[in-house]
Amino acid sequence: MKHPVDAHVGKRIRHRRWMVGMTQQQLAERVGIKFQQIQKYETGMNRVSASRLFEIAQAMEVPVGHFFEGCAGDAPPEEAQDILGDKEAMELVRAYYAMPENQRRRLFDLARVLSEGVA
Structure with missing residues (x-):
């Protein structure tokens, strides 16, 4: 066991x-x-x-x-x-951390803006 x-x-x-x-x-x-x-x-x-x-x-x-x-x-x-x-979520996290810091910040900001319309 x-x-x-x-x-x-x-x-x-x-x-x-x-x-x-x-x-x-x-x-x-x-x-x-x-x-x-x-x-x-x-x-x-x-x-x-x-x-x-x-x-x-x-x-x-x-x-x-x-x-x-x-x-x-x-x-x-x-x-x-x-x-x-969730495999898709884990792939997304891995891809996110593979990006340079400045691109991660821009993607994060974009995701935050896009999620504001969802609720």
């Missing part, structure tokens, strides 16, 4: 890997394991050891605490959890 924390950490690994455009194979190679093990971590079927989580965090350039954000009492609002599960 999956422990909720293991499932949460696995989801955060998957989301971060996806956001940086890394495949399971690439992450596995960076930490010296098989990609099937990454699959098991991401589904929460296998628990990630502290040392392995440290290596994964280094490979994806985030602090270890990143994988625990939103866990238990620190949970984000339900809407935020839904957005993380």
